[in-house]
Amino acid sequence: MKKLVCLVLAIVMLVAMAACASAEFKFERKIDLVCPWGVGGGADSTLRPMASLLQDILGVPVEVVNVEGGSGVNGVEHTYKQPADGYTFMLGTQSLYIQDMLGNTSMDFKNEFECVDVLVHSINAIVASKLSMEKFGVTNWAELQAYIAEHPFEVSVAMLTATGVDGASLAQATEGLMLMEIPYSSGSDANSALVGGHCDLYVCGWDDIAGLIESGDIVPILALCENRMSIAPDMQCSVENGIDSVMGPWRGIFAKKGTPQEAIDALVAAIEQAKQSDTWKEFTHNAAYDERPIPAPGEETVAFCQSEYKDLHDYMVEQGTLVKDYEDLK
Amino acid sequence: MFELIINILLFIFLGFTFFTHVLEAAVPQKVALNPYVLQPDVWPKTIIVLLEICLIINIIKIIKKNKGNPDFSLAAFGKSIPEFLKGKVFRGIVIMVAASLLLETLGFMVTSVLVLFSYGMLLGEKKLPRLAIASVCITLVLYIIFNGMLSVNLPRGTIGFLRSFALWMESVIGAVKSIF
Amino acid sequence: MSMGELLASGLAAVFNPGMFLMVLLAIVLGTIFGALPGVSATMAVALGLTFTYTMEPIPAIVFLTAIYCSSITGGSITAILFKIPGVPSSAPTTFDGYPMAQRGEAGKALGVALLASAIGGLISAVAMFLLSQPLTKAALSFGPSDLFAVTFMGLSILTCLDSDHILTCIISGLLGLLLACVGQDKMYAVQRLTFGSRNLLAGIDMIPVLIGLFAVTEVFKQTDPKKKRISAEDGVTGGKVNTKMPSLKEIWSIKWTMLRCSVVGTVVGILPGAGATIASFMCYTMETKLSKYPEKFGTGIIDGIAASEASNNAATGGAMVPLLSLGIPGGNAAAVMMSALTLKGVQLGPLLLTNQPTYLSATFTTMIVTNILMVIVAMGIAKVFAQILAIPYSYLGPIILMLALIGTYGDQMSATSVQIMVLAGVLGLIVRACHLNSAAIVLGLVLGSMCEQNFSRGYLMSKANVVAMFSPVQHPIAFVLIIVCIVLLVSPIVMPLFKKKKA
Secondary structure (H helix, E strand, C coil): CHHHHHHHHHHHHHHHHHHHHHHCCCCCCCEEEEECCCCCCHHHHHHHHHHHHHHHHHCCCEEEEECCCHHHHHHHHHHHHCCCCCCEEEEECCHHHHHHHCCCCCCCHHHHEEEEEEEEECCEEEEEEHHHHHHHCCCCHHHHHHHHHHCCCCCEEEECCCCCHHHHHHHHHCCCCCCEEEECCCHHHHHHHHHCCCCCEEEEEHHHHHHHHHHCCEEEEEECCCCCCCCCCCCEECHHHCCCCCCCCEEEEEEECCCCHHHHHHHHHHHHHHHCCHHHHHHHHHCCHHHCCCCCCCHHHHHHHHHHHHHHHHHHHHHCCCCCCCHHHC | CHHHHHHHHHHHHHHHHHHHCCECCCCCHHHHHCCCCCCCCHHHHHHHHHHHHHHHHHHHHHHHHCCCCCCCCHHHHHHHHHHHHHCHHHHHHHHHHHHHHHHHHHHHHHHHHHHHHHHHHHCCCCCHHHHHHHHHHHHHHHHHHHHHHCCCCCCCCCCHHHHHHHHHHHHHHHHHHHHC | CCHHHHHHHHHHHHCCHHHHHHHHHHHHHHHHHHHCCCCCHHHHHHHHHHHHCCCCHHHHHHHHHHHHHHHHHHHHHHHHHHCCCCCHHHHHHHHHHHHHHHHCCHHHHHHHHHHHHHHHHHHHHHHHHHHHHHHHHHHHCCCHHHHHHHHHHHHHCHHHHCCCCHHHHHHHHHHHHHHHCCEECCCCCCEECCCCCHHHCCCCCHHHHHHHHHHHHHHHHHHCCCCCCCCCCCCCCCCCCCCCCCCHHHHHHCHHHHHHHHHHHHHHHHCCCCHHHHHHHHHHHHHHHHCCCHHHCCCCCHHHHHHHHHHHHHHHHHCHHHHHHHCCCCCHHHHHHHHHHHHCCCCCCCHHHHHCHHHHHHHHHHHHHHHHHHHHHHHHHHHHHHHHHHCCHHHHHHHHHHHHHHHHHHHHCCHHHHHHHHHHHHHHHHHHHCCCCHHHHHHHHHHHHHHHHHHHHHHHHCCCCHHHHCCCCCCHHHHHHHHHHHHHHHHHHHHHHHHHHHC
């Protein structure tokens, strides 16, 4: 009897597999990957290596289309206008969620787009100018914290999206501390300000400053994540200090609602294959993207996106900037 | 007269903007409450105030300069309007406005042929068949250079068959490219 | 490694037949890319990147650097021939270049532009080679209030752009500044002046406005049959294009202009974010003031072209200094260069000199070699391009419009920017009728957000104390620059009073 059950099961599985294989989607022409940010930026430089890997795997041209402007909204609108035929996908980050809840997108982004696979999940870090550390006479996070507490509004901190992801991230990490927040609109301006000693601290993704840390002009202070980073084992992390701030910039591939599931599955399968390649592993290692686990495609990603939405939603409610509210976030 | 009217319209428009449209969304709490922040409305408002001052001086200057000028009247300006609307420049503007509005619907190739042909006519080209052929050829050359060789993604159009045609062109160019 | 060894290793890397051929190829590609509207230097490097995937690091660096340098120069070709400045920094090139091309002296205008570009590029490359470290240090000492003062100085030039219409110039500049405020503000992402339109959320980009105000307006203007227009049958220049190059004597006459502007361009280009636009506008007005015949500027003289091109090329070269020595790009195109070089395993930043000196010297040497070779190669390409002017205007006019459309669409991939471009074209007509100044609008638009952001940051850092922002003790650079600005702004108003008194 047991044998029979096994046999039946085996046959069923074989048939199921064969069915899957026949339903497998085959891309027949060029795939556009829309990047809502400019050439040479962080998002773009993540997407381009992935695009060339996908091109090799799928056998059709995979082109990165940069549609920048409006904090990513232009790219979203562009993608939204394309038919959901499985030949247009978009790179997205949680900052698009903020634009959505600010009411800046013409559609309900949360319902109209779905993140199908997360490519990288970076770590936000608080770093300091070497000059400022010497001026304050501090060497680590605890001393710095004490210094800030004694000198309200004396310590300046640069960040890129002051009212967005970086702002939320910093607010979680430095609750109760009075910092002078200085918004910057480009990473290179912020870097120069830090190296020149015009700004004391900087909240940013690790990938933005890796080079300057190596040269010693910028000192890593606190990684906002669960575990210490292997690339900088001396830097403390937020969780070990009892700080509940682990939000970091991530980038994923988004599909418009209505895209054929087979096309999504085929793309995700190709992305997962590309992630195993040496080229991608080397790329993620160089930018320290391999320091924390990435949610697996499917339910894990859905849950992850929902929790990111929730965190940003709460921050925006606190700041009084929420315009569009979703039932399931209240 | 035209200059005066533009200056006055601009003055009124900026005044209206100053009171109603400088800020169009809520300022985040931490920004609004921080005493050291230059609030987001200060800079544009300062510019508007400076502009209004300059505009008043300019309006006075224009009126002074044209004192006793018989052409400087509303009636004369009124007469020049229909003249402008009949003129070629106005038709040129209409062509370009139409092109910019139809670009995404019709796609690059159709828009380009239409613009090249109609504007060529407007500029006085008499040999229409030659112009028509040239319009198609120029469009193809532009399309191949920019879309094919330089990866500038030109709009495909949203009407079904135009979109399919653009996709077909892309696949042809892709096939030619893969040979090299 | 000593300076001599560095130079030797750079020369060894570049001077072999294969590499030489590659530089030539890169120059041809770069110049053509740069000359096509809609392909910015940024895109040219991104396009060039695809060729380098399989290359070794040094050839890749050489290839990309050559593309970068030559594409910036190529941009001046369309500015002169069609009045389409590909980047705001070539806007002043159109002031004198376009009238010259209209007169049938396209060859001379292009020749001067290329030569001036090459000299600007050379001087900045040499400066970079010799003074990279101290220059970087100097650039870093510029804080927000100093940077504000620099941009404000760029704006103060407004009063000198057209000394007969100072008031309308100021109005134009302020309008540009106001246009720069539209959309989500760059500091706190608060929506401003969008009038409820989602299309304006991204703000008003400079490229559509620039192309609209210059190129589209020009075609509209030529459409008017009452204006003396080039007849439809003949080309712009009566069917013939004079590709005669400038004579040695003419070139010799502008030697000081080229030198001065190259030096100023290099210095301004090093400042983080300040860039080529300020440099070219600043040098153009500086030369107007210094010239013995200021009234001729804007009518088509080679001095104007030389000023603009020498300075903007020097500035883009200058932007490579902070890029190489700190890993901080001084502009958009430099940012793409950075990601391209990083992909090739170049460790940009202070460690470059100690860890990978050959890469550093290869970059310097390529810049120098490219700028020398470019004069010859680009001149040939420019001659071919100049022939385009022989096409009858009933064909050329629409082609210019389509190039403008592609250039705008390709920049942001949005029909909104094409609409903005057409509106800017109409605005250009109004601007002319009202004696306003298009260049001033562009200047305001380009510098507006930088000006506001740096002011806002300086204001925060000095805890809302404007006087402290410019105090001679804490911010000596800002203090001096602001004094210069005040002089620039006040002098056109006060000077006539003095003259009257004397009389």
